[in-house]
Amino acid sequence: MDDQEAVRVREFAAGLGIPGLVDVHTHFMPARVLDKVWAYFDSAGPLTGTGWPITYRVEEERRLALLREFGVLRFTSMLYPHKPAMAAWLNAWAADFAARTPDCARTATFFPEEGVEAYVREAVEGGARVFKCHVQVGGFDPADPLLDPVWGLLAEAGLPVVTHCGSGPAPGKHTGPGPVGRVLARHPRLRLVVAHLGMPEYGDFLDLAVRYERVCLDTTMAFTDFCERRAPFPVAERSRLADLGDRVVLGSDFPNIPYPYLHQLRALERLDLGDDWLRRVCHDNGLALIG
Template sequence: MSTPRAPRTDAEIPAYLAALGLPGLADLHVHFHPDRLMERIWSFFDEGEHHYGTAWPIHYRTSTQERLDTLAAIGVHRVPALTYAHKAGMVASLNAWCADFAERHPQVLRCATLYPEPGMTEQVRAAIDDGLQLVKVHVSVSDLAPDDDLLGGSWELLAAARIPVVIHAGSGPRVVGRSAAHTGPEAVGRLLATHPDLTLVVAHLGLPEYAAFADLVERYPRVHLDTTMAGTDFMERLAPMPPAHVGRLGELRERVVLGSDFPNIPYPYAHQLQALDRWGLGADWLRDVLWHNGQRLLAERVAPG
Protein backbone atom coordinates (compact mmCIF):
# COMPACT_ATOMS: atom_id res chain seq x y z
CA MET A 1 0.00 0.00 0.00
CA SER A 2 1.35 3.41 -0.94
CA THR A 3 1.46 6.20 1.61
CA PRO A 4 -1.60 8.46 1.33
CA ARG A 5 -1.19 12.21 1.22
CA ALA A 6 -0.55 13.62 4.68
CA PRO A 7 -3.44 15.57 6.23
CA ARG A 8 -3.28 19.33 5.81
CA THR A 9 -5.93 19.97 8.47
CA ASP A 10 -7.28 18.12 11.50
CA ALA A 11 -10.49 17.46 9.56
CA GLU A 12 -8.50 15.37 7.07
CA ILE A 13 -6.91 13.11 9.73
CA PRO A 14 -9.70 10.45 9.85
CA ALA A 15 -9.52 9.90 6.08
CA TYR A 16 -5.72 9.69 6.28
CA LEU A 17 -5.93 7.02 8.97
CA ALA A 18 -8.55 5.10 7.01
CA ALA A 19 -6.29 5.13 3.95
CA LEU A 20 -3.52 3.65 6.11
CA GLY A 21 -5.91 1.01 7.40
CA LEU A 22 -5.74 2.28 10.99
CA PRO A 23 -8.62 2.58 13.46
CA GLY A 24 -7.11 5.60 15.19
CA LEU A 25 -4.01 7.14 16.74
CA ALA A 26 -2.14 5.74 19.75
CA ASP A 27 -0.74 9.02 21.07
CA LEU A 28 1.14 8.45 24.34
CA HIS A 29 2.01 12.11 24.99
CA VAL A 30 -1.12 14.14 25.69
CA HIS A 31 -1.50 16.51 28.64
CA PHE A 32 -4.42 17.17 30.93
CA HIS A 33 -3.92 18.91 34.27
CA PRO A 34 -6.09 20.29 37.03
CA ASP A 35 -7.51 23.61 35.82
CA ARG A 36 -5.33 25.87 37.98
CA LEU A 37 -2.16 24.04 36.98
CA MET A 38 -3.13 24.11 33.31
CA GLU A 39 -3.68 27.87 33.50
CA ARG A 40 -0.23 28.32 35.07
CA ILE A 41 1.36 26.22 32.34
CA TRP A 42 -0.42 28.20 29.63
CA SER A 43 0.74 31.43 31.27
CA PHE A 44 4.30 30.13 31.06
CA PHE A 45 3.92 29.50 27.33
CA ASP A 46 2.39 32.96 26.93
CA GLU A 47 5.88 34.24 27.75
CA GLY A 48 7.48 31.99 25.16
CA GLU A 49 9.68 34.71 23.72
CA HIS A 50 11.29 35.15 27.14
CA HIS A 51 11.55 31.44 27.99
CA TYR A 52 12.39 29.99 24.56
CA GLY A 53 13.34 32.94 22.42
CA THR A 54 10.24 32.51 20.28
CA ALA A 55 6.48 32.87 20.66
CA TRP A 56 4.66 29.69 21.70
CA PRO A 57 0.90 30.20 21.14
CA ILE A 58 -1.27 27.36 22.46
CA HIS A 59 -3.29 26.07 19.51
CA TYR A 60 -5.85 24.14 21.56
CA ARG A 61 -6.55 26.59 24.37
CA THR A 62 -10.09 25.37 24.94
CA SER A 63 -12.15 23.78 27.69
CA THR A 64 -11.48 20.28 28.97
CA GLN A 65 -14.53 18.87 27.18
CA GLU A 66 -13.65 20.62 23.94
CA ARG A 67 -10.17 19.13 24.08
CA LEU A 68 -11.56 15.66 24.70
CA ASP A 69 -13.93 16.14 21.78
CA THR A 70 -11.08 17.29 19.52
CA LEU A 71 -9.04 14.19 20.34
CA ALA A 72 -12.01 11.92 19.69
CA ALA A 73 -12.64 13.60 16.33
CA ILE A 74 -9.07 13.06 15.12
CA GLY A 75 -8.94 9.45 16.34
CA VAL A 76 -7.22 9.46 19.75
CA HIS A 77 -9.66 7.16 21.53
CA ARG A 78 -7.46 6.18 24.51
CA VAL A 79 -6.40 9.50 25.96
CA PRO A 80 -3.37 10.02 28.23
CA ALA A 81 -3.77 12.66 30.94
CA LEU A 82 -0.11 13.30 31.63
CA THR A 83 0.74 15.66 34.46
CA TYR A 84 3.82 16.26 36.60
CA ALA A 85 4.92 17.77 39.89
CA HIS A 86 7.41 20.63 40.11
CA LYS A 87 7.97 20.38 43.86
CA ALA A 88 7.57 18.00 46.77
CA GLY A 89 4.07 17.44 48.16
CA MET A 90 2.22 17.67 44.83
CA VAL A 91 2.20 14.06 43.70
CA ALA A 92 -0.54 12.75 45.98
CA SER A 93 -3.07 15.38 44.90
CA LEU A 94 -2.10 15.15 41.22
CA ASN A 95 -2.40 11.37 41.18
CA ALA A 96 -5.75 11.57 42.96
CA TRP A 97 -6.91 14.06 40.33
CA CYS A 98 -5.72 11.71 37.55
CA ALA A 99 -7.65 8.80 39.03
CA ASP A 100 -10.80 10.89 39.35
CA PHE A 101 -10.41 12.31 35.84
CA ALA A 102 -10.12 8.81 34.37
CA GLU A 103 -13.12 7.69 36.39
CA ARG A 104 -15.23 10.54 35.00
CA HIS A 105 -14.02 10.06 31.42
CA PRO A 106 -13.80 6.37 30.41
CA GLN A 107 -11.66 7.13 27.35
CA VAL A 108 -8.90 8.56 29.57
CA LEU A 109 -6.01 6.33 30.63
CA ARG A 110 -5.18 6.03 34.32
CA CYS A 111 -2.03 8.11 34.68
CA ALA A 112 0.27 9.23 37.48
CA THR A 113 3.52 11.06 38.10
CA LEU A 114 6.54 10.70 40.39
CA TYR A 115 8.70 12.91 42.54
CA PRO A 116 11.66 11.96 44.77
CA GLU A 117 10.12 12.24 48.21
CA PRO A 118 9.51 9.85 51.12
CA GLY A 119 6.57 7.51 50.64
CA MET A 120 6.73 7.53 46.83
CA THR A 121 7.05 3.74 46.57
CA GLU A 122 3.84 3.28 48.54
CA GLN A 123 2.02 5.84 46.39
CA VAL A 124 3.11 4.09 43.20
CA ARG A 125 2.09 0.69 44.57
CA ALA A 126 -1.36 2.07 45.38
CA ALA A 127 -1.68 3.57 41.90
CA ILE A 128 -0.71 0.26 40.27
CA ASP A 129 -3.27 -1.58 42.40
CA ASP A 130 -5.82 1.00 41.23
CA GLY A 131 -5.19 0.23 37.55
CA LEU A 132 -2.34 2.60 36.61
CA GLN A 133 -1.59 2.48 32.87
CA LEU A 134 0.86 5.31 32.09
CA VAL A 135 3.30 7.52 34.02
CA LYS A 136 4.87 10.89 33.20
CA VAL A 137 8.18 12.18 34.58
CA HIS A 138 9.52 15.59 33.57
CA VAL A 139 13.18 15.74 34.56
CA SER A 140 13.77 19.44 33.87
CA VAL A 141 10.50 20.87 35.22
CA SER A 142 10.72 18.68 38.34
CA ASP A 143 14.50 19.18 38.55
CA LEU A 144 14.87 15.56 39.62
CA ALA A 145 17.59 13.00 39.09
CA PRO A 146 16.07 9.90 37.45
CA ASP A 147 18.36 7.69 39.52
CA ASP A 148 17.52 9.38 42.84
CA ASP A 149 17.44 6.73 45.59
CA LEU A 150 13.96 7.89 46.65
CA LEU A 151 12.62 6.68 43.30
CA GLY A 152 14.30 3.28 43.34
CA GLY A 153 11.33 1.38 44.73
CA SER A 154 8.96 3.07 42.30
CA TRP A 155 11.09 2.06 39.32
CA GLU A 156 11.16 -1.55 40.52
CA LEU A 157 7.37 -1.68 40.75
CA LEU A 158 6.84 -0.02 37.37
CA ALA A 159 9.36 -2.31 35.67
CA ALA A 160 7.68 -5.41 37.10
CA ALA A 161 4.23 -4.17 36.03
CA ARG A 162 5.52 -3.19 32.56
CA ILE A 163 3.83 0.18 32.81
CA PRO A 164 5.21 2.68 30.27
CA VAL A 165 6.88 5.78 31.69
CA VAL A 166 6.97 8.81 29.39
CA ILE A 167 10.11 10.63 30.50
CA HIS A 168 11.13 14.08 29.29
CA ALA A 169 14.85 13.76 29.86
CA GLY A 170 16.45 15.51 26.90
CA SER A 171 17.89 18.94 27.58
CA GLY A 172 15.62 20.62 25.02
CA PRO A 173 13.72 22.64 24.25
CA ARG A 174 15.95 24.81 26.42
CA VAL A 175 14.36 27.23 28.86
CA VAL A 176 16.27 30.36 29.80
CA GLY A 177 17.29 30.22 33.44
CA ARG A 178 16.04 26.68 34.11
CA SER A 179 18.42 24.18 35.67
CA ALA A 180 19.49 21.35 33.40
CA ALA A 181 21.51 19.57 36.05
CA HIS A 182 19.80 16.20 35.58
CA THR A 183 18.77 16.23 31.92
CA GLY A 184 20.52 14.32 29.17
CA PRO A 185 21.21 10.68 28.35
CA GLU A 186 23.80 10.11 31.07
CA ALA A 187 21.31 10.20 33.96
CA VAL A 188 18.87 7.97 32.09
CA GLY A 189 21.72 5.61 31.30
CA ARG A 190 22.51 5.30 35.00
CA LEU A 191 18.84 4.61 35.73
CA LEU A 192 18.68 1.87 33.10
CA ALA A 193 21.91 0.29 34.30
CA THR A 194 20.11 -0.36 37.59
CA HIS A 195 16.62 -1.00 36.19
CA PRO A 196 17.19 -2.43 32.68
CA ASP A 197 13.64 -3.78 32.40
CA LEU A 198 11.94 -0.39 32.72
CA THR A 199 9.53 0.46 29.93
CA LEU A 200 10.72 3.98 29.19
CA VAL A 201 9.33 6.21 26.44
CA VAL A 202 11.79 9.04 25.86
CA ALA A 203 9.81 12.14 24.95
CA HIS A 204 10.63 14.31 21.92
CA LEU A 205 13.07 11.64 20.61
CA GLY A 206 15.34 12.93 23.40
CA LEU A 207 16.01 16.19 21.56
CA PRO A 208 18.53 17.65 21.13
CA GLU A 209 20.54 14.55 22.18
CA TYR A 210 18.90 12.50 19.43
CA ALA A 211 21.73 10.07 18.77
CA ALA A 212 22.61 9.37 22.40
CA PHE A 213 19.03 8.46 23.32
CA ALA A 214 18.77 6.26 20.23
CA ASP A 215 21.86 4.48 21.54
CA LEU A 216 19.94 3.68 24.74
CA VAL A 217 17.07 2.29 22.67
CA GLU A 218 19.51 -0.07 20.97
CA ARG A 219 21.07 -1.07 24.28
CA TYR A 220 17.90 -1.68 26.32
CA PRO A 221 15.02 -3.66 24.78
CA ARG A 222 12.21 -1.85 26.59
CA VAL A 223 13.27 1.72 25.83
CA HIS A 224 11.29 3.61 23.19
CA LEU A 225 11.21 7.08 21.68
CA ASP A 226 8.17 9.28 21.17
CA THR A 227 7.80 11.67 18.27
CA THR A 228 6.49 14.65 20.24
CA MET A 229 7.07 17.82 18.20
CA ALA A 230 9.96 16.17 16.33
CA GLY A 231 10.36 17.25 12.74
CA THR A 232 7.76 20.02 12.96
CA ASP A 233 8.64 23.37 11.45
CA PHE A 234 8.49 24.90 14.93
CA MET A 235 10.88 22.45 16.60
CA GLU A 236 13.26 22.36 13.65
CA ARG A 237 13.98 26.01 14.43
CA LEU A 238 14.76 25.26 18.08
CA ALA A 239 16.40 21.82 17.95
CA PRO A 240 16.88 20.62 14.37
CA MET A 241 17.24 16.90 13.90
CA PRO A 242 20.25 15.82 11.83
CA PRO A 243 18.96 14.61 8.44
CA ALA A 244 20.95 11.39 8.77
CA HIS A 245 19.00 10.53 11.92
CA VAL A 246 15.85 9.88 9.91
CA GLY A 247 17.34 6.65 8.57
CA ARG A 248 18.10 5.51 12.10
CA LEU A 249 14.48 6.07 13.11
CA GLY A 250 13.52 3.85 10.20
CA GLU A 251 15.73 1.10 11.61
CA LEU A 252 14.18 1.58 15.08
CA ARG A 253 10.67 1.32 13.66
CA GLU A 254 9.26 -0.98 16.38
CA ARG A 255 10.60 1.27 19.14
CA VAL A 256 9.15 4.60 18.04
CA VAL A 257 5.68 5.67 19.23
CA LEU A 258 3.48 8.63 18.47
CA GLY A 259 3.56 11.63 20.77
CA SER A 260 2.11 15.09 20.18
CA ASP A 261 2.16 17.30 23.34
CA PHE A 262 -1.50 18.15 22.70
CA PRO A 263 -2.87 20.68 23.64
CA ASN A 264 0.31 22.69 24.28
CA ILE A 265 1.45 22.88 20.68
CA PRO A 266 1.75 26.03 18.53
CA TYR A 267 0.28 24.42 15.40
CA PRO A 268 -2.58 22.07 14.40
CA TYR A 269 -2.25 18.40 15.32
CA ALA A 270 -2.20 17.55 11.61
CA HIS A 271 1.19 19.23 11.29
CA GLN A 272 2.80 16.58 13.51
CA LEU A 273 1.53 13.91 11.12
CA GLN A 274 2.81 15.91 8.16
CA ALA A 275 6.24 16.10 9.80
CA LEU A 276 6.39 12.32 10.25
CA ASP A 277 5.11 11.69 6.74
CA ARG A 278 7.72 13.88 5.06
CA TRP A 279 10.53 11.78 6.54
CA GLY A 280 9.58 9.35 3.78
CA LEU A 281 9.88 6.18 5.87
CA GLY A 282 6.85 4.56 4.28
CA ALA A 283 3.33 3.43 5.09
CA ASP A 284 4.39 0.41 7.20
CA TRP A 285 6.57 2.62 9.42
CA LEU A 286 3.72 5.09 9.83
CA ARG A 287 1.25 2.35 10.73
CA ASP A 288 3.53 1.03 13.45
CA VAL A 289 4.39 4.46 14.87
CA LEU A 290 0.91 5.96 14.69
CA TRP A 291 -0.92 2.95 16.10
CA HIS A 292 0.59 -0.51 16.58
CA ASN A 293 3.58 0.32 18.78
CA GLY A 294 1.66 2.47 21.25
CA GLN A 295 -1.19 -0.01 21.49
CA ARG A 296 1.29 -2.82 22.13
CA LEU A 297 2.98 -0.94 24.97
CA LEU A 298 -0.32 -0.24 26.69
CA ALA A 299 -1.35 -3.89 26.30
CA GLU A 300 1.81 -5.26 27.94
CA ARG A 301 0.87 -4.10 31.42
CA VAL A 302 1.08 -6.91 33.97
CA ALA A 303 -1.81 -6.90 36.45
CA PRO A 304 -0.79 -6.97 40.13
CA GLY A 305 -1.28 -10.32 41.75
Protein backbone atom coordinates in the same frame (compact mmCIF):
# COMPACT_ATOMS: atom_id res chain seq x y z
CA MET B 1 -8.49 26.25 14.63
CA ASP B 2 -9.37 24.92 11.19
CA ASP B 3 -12.88 23.51 10.92
CA GLN B 4 -11.67 20.98 8.34
CA GLU B 5 -8.66 19.77 10.33
CA ALA B 6 -10.53 16.87 11.92
CA VAL B 7 -11.56 15.60 8.50
CA ARG B 8 -7.97 15.69 7.27
CA VAL B 9 -6.65 13.95 10.39
CA ARG B 10 -9.17 11.14 9.96
CA GLU B 11 -8.28 10.91 6.28
CA PHE B 12 -4.62 10.54 7.27
CA ALA B 13 -5.46 7.52 9.44
CA ALA B 14 -7.81 6.03 6.87
CA GLY B 15 -5.12 6.33 4.22
CA LEU B 16 -2.87 4.16 6.37
CA GLY B 17 -5.60 1.59 6.89
CA ILE B 18 -5.75 2.09 10.67
CA PRO B 19 -8.96 2.74 12.63
CA GLY B 20 -7.57 5.86 14.29
CA LEU B 21 -4.61 7.20 16.24
CA VAL B 22 -3.05 6.33 19.60
CA ASP B 23 -1.37 9.37 21.14
CA VAL B 24 0.74 8.59 24.21
CA HIS B 25 1.63 12.21 25.04
CA THR B 26 -1.37 14.45 25.60
CA HIS B 27 -1.97 16.73 28.57
CA PHE B 28 -5.03 16.89 30.81
CA MET B 29 -4.62 18.21 34.33
CA PRO B 30 -6.50 20.19 37.00
CA ALA B 31 -7.69 23.52 35.62
CA ARG B 32 -5.65 25.68 37.96
CA VAL B 33 -2.49 23.71 37.12
CA LEU B 34 -3.11 23.91 33.38
CA ASP B 35 -3.79 27.65 33.67
CA LYS B 36 -0.34 28.07 35.23
CA VAL B 37 1.25 25.98 32.46
CA TRP B 38 -0.42 28.14 29.83
CA ALA B 39 0.64 31.31 31.62
CA TYR B 40 4.22 30.05 31.54
CA PHE B 41 4.07 29.48 27.80
CA ASP B 42 2.46 32.91 27.34
CA SER B 43 5.36 34.53 29.18
CA ALA B 44 8.01 32.82 27.00
CA GLY B 45 9.55 31.49 30.22
CA PRO B 46 13.20 30.51 30.52
CA LEU B 47 12.64 26.89 29.49
CA THR B 48 10.97 27.95 26.25
CA GLY B 49 12.64 31.29 25.56
CA THR B 50 10.37 31.97 22.61
CA GLY B 51 6.79 32.71 21.72
CA TRP B 52 4.62 29.64 22.18
CA PRO B 53 0.96 30.20 21.24
CA ILE B 54 -1.36 27.46 22.54
CA THR B 55 -3.35 26.27 19.53
CA TYR B 56 -6.04 24.41 21.49
CA ARG B 57 -6.70 26.77 24.40
CA VAL B 58 -10.28 25.68 25.00
CA GLU B 59 -12.27 24.15 27.83
CA GLU B 60 -11.63 20.55 28.84
CA GLU B 61 -14.77 19.11 27.26
CA ARG B 62 -13.97 20.80 23.96
CA ARG B 63 -10.41 19.46 24.07
CA LEU B 64 -11.75 15.95 24.59
CA ALA B 65 -14.22 16.44 21.75
CA LEU B 66 -11.43 17.58 19.44
CA LEU B 67 -9.32 14.47 20.08
CA ARG B 68 -12.34 12.29 19.38
CA GLU B 69 -13.13 14.25 16.22
CA PHE B 70 -9.53 13.67 15.14
CA GLY B 71 -10.12 9.95 15.60
CA VAL B 72 -7.69 9.58 18.51
CA LEU B 73 -8.74 6.26 20.01
CA ARG B 74 -6.51 6.27 23.07
CA PHE B 75 -4.62 9.08 24.79
CA THR B 76 -3.13 10.09 28.15
CA SER B 77 -3.41 12.78 30.81
CA MET B 78 0.29 13.61 31.16
CA LEU B 79 0.75 15.63 34.35
CA TYR B 80 3.77 16.27 36.53
CA PRO B 81 4.79 17.93 39.80
CA HIS B 82 7.35 20.70 40.06
CA LYS B 83 7.72 20.40 43.84
CA PRO B 84 7.17 17.93 46.70
CA ALA B 85 3.72 17.08 48.13
CA MET B 86 2.04 17.50 44.75
CA ALA B 87 2.29 14.18 42.91
CA ALA B 88 -0.15 12.16 45.04
CA TRP B 89 -2.82 14.86 44.60
CA LEU B 90 -2.24 14.88 40.82
CA ASN B 91 -2.55 11.09 40.76
CA ALA B 92 -5.90 11.26 42.53
CA TRP B 93 -7.14 13.80 39.99
CA ALA B 94 -5.89 11.66 37.08
CA ALA B 95 -7.58 8.56 38.48
CA ASP B 96 -10.89 10.40 38.62
CA PHE B 97 -10.35 11.81 35.12
CA ALA B 98 -9.66 8.35 33.67
CA ALA B 99 -12.74 6.93 35.43
CA ARG B 100 -14.94 9.46 33.62
CA THR B 101 -12.94 9.37 30.38
CA PRO B 102 -12.67 5.73 29.27
CA ASP B 103 -10.58 6.48 26.17
CA CYS B 104 -7.87 8.06 28.36
CA ALA B 105 -5.28 5.67 29.76
CA ARG B 106 -5.03 6.23 33.50
CA THR B 107 -1.87 8.27 34.05
CA ALA B 108 0.21 8.88 37.18
CA THR B 109 3.39 10.68 38.16
CA PHE B 110 5.96 10.98 40.97
CA PHE B 111 8.61 13.17 42.60
CA PRO B 112 11.67 12.24 44.70
CA GLU B 113 10.26 12.63 48.21
CA GLU B 114 9.48 10.63 51.30
CA GLY B 115 6.52 8.32 50.66
CA VAL B 116 6.98 8.21 46.88
CA GLU B 117 7.18 4.42 46.70
CA ALA B 118 3.90 4.08 48.61
CA TYR B 119 1.84 6.38 46.40
CA VAL B 120 3.36 4.97 43.20
CA ARG B 121 2.50 1.45 44.38
CA GLU B 122 -1.02 2.64 45.16
CA ALA B 123 -1.34 4.04 41.62
CA VAL B 124 -0.03 0.82 40.07
CA GLU B 125 -2.38 -1.35 42.12
CA GLY B 126 -5.23 1.05 41.35
CA GLY B 127 -4.89 0.56 37.60
CA ALA B 128 -2.47 3.18 36.27
CA ARG B 129 -1.40 2.28 32.72
CA VAL B 130 1.30 4.90 32.13
CA PHE B 131 3.47 7.24 34.21
CA LYS B 132 4.90 10.65 33.43
CA CYS B 133 8.29 11.85 34.68
CA HIS B 134 9.46 15.37 33.87
CA VAL B 135 13.12 15.64 34.83
CA GLN B 136 13.44 19.14 33.38
CA VAL B 137 10.46 20.80 35.08
CA GLY B 138 10.92 18.84 38.31
CA GLY B 139 14.61 19.74 38.41
CA PHE B 140 15.56 16.42 39.98
CA ASP B 141 18.06 13.70 39.25
CA PRO B 142 16.19 10.62 37.98
CA ALA B 143 18.90 8.53 39.66
CA ASP B 144 18.04 10.03 43.07
CA PRO B 145 18.15 7.14 45.62
CA LEU B 146 14.59 7.99 46.70
CA LEU B 147 13.41 6.95 43.23
CA ASP B 148 15.35 3.70 42.97
CA PRO B 149 12.53 1.56 44.43
CA VAL B 150 10.05 3.38 42.19
CA TRP B 151 11.98 2.54 39.03
CA GLY B 152 12.28 -1.04 40.24
CA LEU B 153 8.56 -1.26 40.91
CA LEU B 154 7.68 0.15 37.50
CA ALA B 155 10.18 -2.12 35.74
CA GLU B 156 8.67 -5.11 37.51
CA ALA B 157 5.13 -3.99 36.60
CA GLY B 158 6.16 -3.43 32.96
CA LEU B 159 4.46 -0.04 32.91
CA PRO B 160 5.70 2.66 30.52
CA VAL B 161 7.15 5.88 31.96
CA VAL B 162 7.03 8.76 29.49
CA THR B 163 10.05 10.78 30.56
CA HIS B 164 11.14 14.25 29.48
CA CYS B 165 14.86 13.67 29.93
CA GLY B 166 16.34 15.40 26.87
CA SER B 167 17.79 18.90 27.13
CA GLY B 168 15.25 20.60 24.86
CA PRO B 169 14.00 23.25 24.78
CA ALA B 170 16.65 24.29 27.35
CA PRO B 171 19.16 22.14 29.26
CA GLY B 172 18.64 21.42 32.94
CA LYS B 173 20.99 20.21 35.63
CA HIS B 174 19.82 16.61 35.24
CA THR B 175 18.77 16.44 31.58
CA GLY B 176 20.59 14.55 28.86
CA PRO B 177 21.34 10.86 28.41
CA GLY B 178 23.71 10.55 31.41
CA PRO B 179 21.32 10.71 34.39
CA VAL B 180 18.59 8.54 32.88
CA GLY B 181 21.28 6.23 31.51
CA ARG B 182 22.33 5.55 35.09
CA VAL B 183 18.74 4.61 35.90
CA LEU B 184 18.62 2.19 32.98
CA ALA B 185 21.94 0.63 33.99
CA ARG B 186 20.32 -0.26 37.33
CA HIS B 187 16.93 -1.19 35.84
CA PRO B 188 17.56 -2.47 32.30
CA ARG B 189 14.02 -3.87 31.97
CA LEU B 190 12.43 -0.48 32.59
CA ARG B 191 9.93 0.49 29.90
CA LEU B 192 11.22 4.04 29.57
CA VAL B 193 9.58 6.16 26.86
CA VAL B 194 11.89 9.02 25.88
CA ALA B 195 9.69 12.04 25.20
CA HIS B 196 10.41 14.24 22.17
CA LEU B 197 12.84 11.58 20.83
CA GLY B 198 15.28 12.99 23.40
CA MET B 199 15.50 16.36 21.64
CA PRO B 200 18.14 17.67 20.97
CA GLU B 201 20.37 14.69 21.98
CA TYR B 202 18.62 12.46 19.46
CA GLY B 203 21.57 10.21 18.67
CA ASP B 204 22.45 9.61 22.30
CA PHE B 205 18.92 8.51 23.13
CA LEU B 206 18.77 6.31 20.05
CA ASP B 207 21.91 4.67 21.46
CA LEU B 208 20.05 3.96 24.70
CA ALA B 209 17.15 2.45 22.75
CA VAL B 210 19.56 0.19 20.91
CA ARG B 211 21.23 -0.84 24.18
CA TYR B 212 18.01 -1.43 26.16
CA GLU B 213 15.33 -3.40 24.37
CA ARG B 214 12.39 -1.98 26.34
CA VAL B 215 13.25 1.68 25.77
CA CYS B 216 10.83 3.46 23.42
CA LEU B 217 10.77 6.98 21.99
CA ASP B 218 7.81 9.27 21.41
CA THR B 219 7.61 11.67 18.49
CA THR B 220 6.26 14.65 20.41
CA MET B 221 7.03 17.85 18.45
CA ALA B 222 9.91 16.19 16.60
CA PHE B 223 10.26 16.98 12.88
CA THR B 224 7.75 19.86 13.07
CA ASP B 225 8.77 23.14 11.50
CA PHE B 226 8.73 24.73 14.95
CA CYS B 227 11.38 22.33 16.29
CA GLU B 228 13.38 21.72 13.13
CA ARG B 229 14.34 25.40 13.18
CA ARG B 230 15.75 25.01 16.70
CA ALA B 231 16.84 21.40 17.04
CA PRO B 232 16.81 19.59 13.69
CA PHE B 233 16.82 15.83 13.71
CA PRO B 234 20.02 14.59 12.01
CA VAL B 235 19.22 13.18 8.58
CA ALA B 236 21.90 10.53 9.10
CA GLU B 237 19.95 9.12 12.06
CA ARG B 238 16.74 8.46 10.13
CA SER B 239 17.79 4.92 9.21
CA ARG B 240 18.16 4.05 12.90
CA LEU B 241 14.74 5.54 13.55
CA ALA B 242 13.36 3.28 10.84
CA ASP B 243 15.11 0.25 12.35
CA LEU B 244 13.48 1.01 15.72
CA GLY B 245 10.04 1.28 14.13
CA ASP B 246 8.48 -1.10 16.65
CA ARG B 247 9.54 1.18 19.53
CA VAL B 248 8.60 4.61 18.23
CA VAL B 249 5.18 5.89 19.34
CA LEU B 250 3.08 8.87 18.41
CA GLY B 251 3.11 11.77 20.85
CA SER B 252 1.78 15.26 20.20
CA ASP B 253 1.79 17.45 23.37
CA PHE B 254 -1.86 18.32 22.63
CA PRO B 255 -3.21 20.86 23.55
CA ASN B 256 0.01 22.74 24.32
CA ILE B 257 1.31 22.97 20.77
CA PRO B 258 2.01 26.11 18.70
CA TYR B 259 0.70 24.61 15.44
CA PRO B 260 -2.21 22.39 14.30
CA TYR B 261 -2.36 18.74 15.37
CA LEU B 262 -2.28 17.67 11.73
CA HIS B 263 1.16 19.23 11.31
CA GLN B 264 2.75 16.60 13.59
CA LEU B 265 1.32 13.85 11.40
CA ARG B 266 2.45 15.51 8.18
CA ALA B 267 5.92 15.99 9.68
CA LEU B 268 6.16 12.24 10.27
CA GLU B 269 4.78 11.48 6.83
CA ARG B 270 7.39 13.62 5.07
CA LEU B 271 10.18 11.52 6.62
CA ASP B 272 9.27 9.05 3.87
CA LEU B 273 9.91 5.99 6.06
CA GLY B 274 6.94 4.16 4.57
CA ASP B 275 3.32 3.45 5.41
CA ASP B 276 4.15 0.39 7.50
CA TRP B 277 6.39 2.50 9.76
CA LEU B 278 3.65 5.14 10.05
CA ARG B 279 1.03 2.53 10.88
CA ARG B 280 3.14 1.16 13.70
CA VAL B 281 4.04 4.61 15.05
CA CYS B 282 0.58 6.13 14.83
CA HIS B 283 -1.44 3.16 16.05
CA ASP B 284 0.04 -0.29 16.64
CA ASN B 285 2.94 0.54 18.95
CA GLY B 286 0.96 2.95 21.08
CA LEU B 287 -1.88 0.49 21.46
CA ALA B 288 0.56 -2.17 22.61
CA LEU B 289 2.11 0.30 25.06
CA ILE B 290 -0.92 1.82 26.79
CA GLY B 291 -3.70 -0.63 25.87
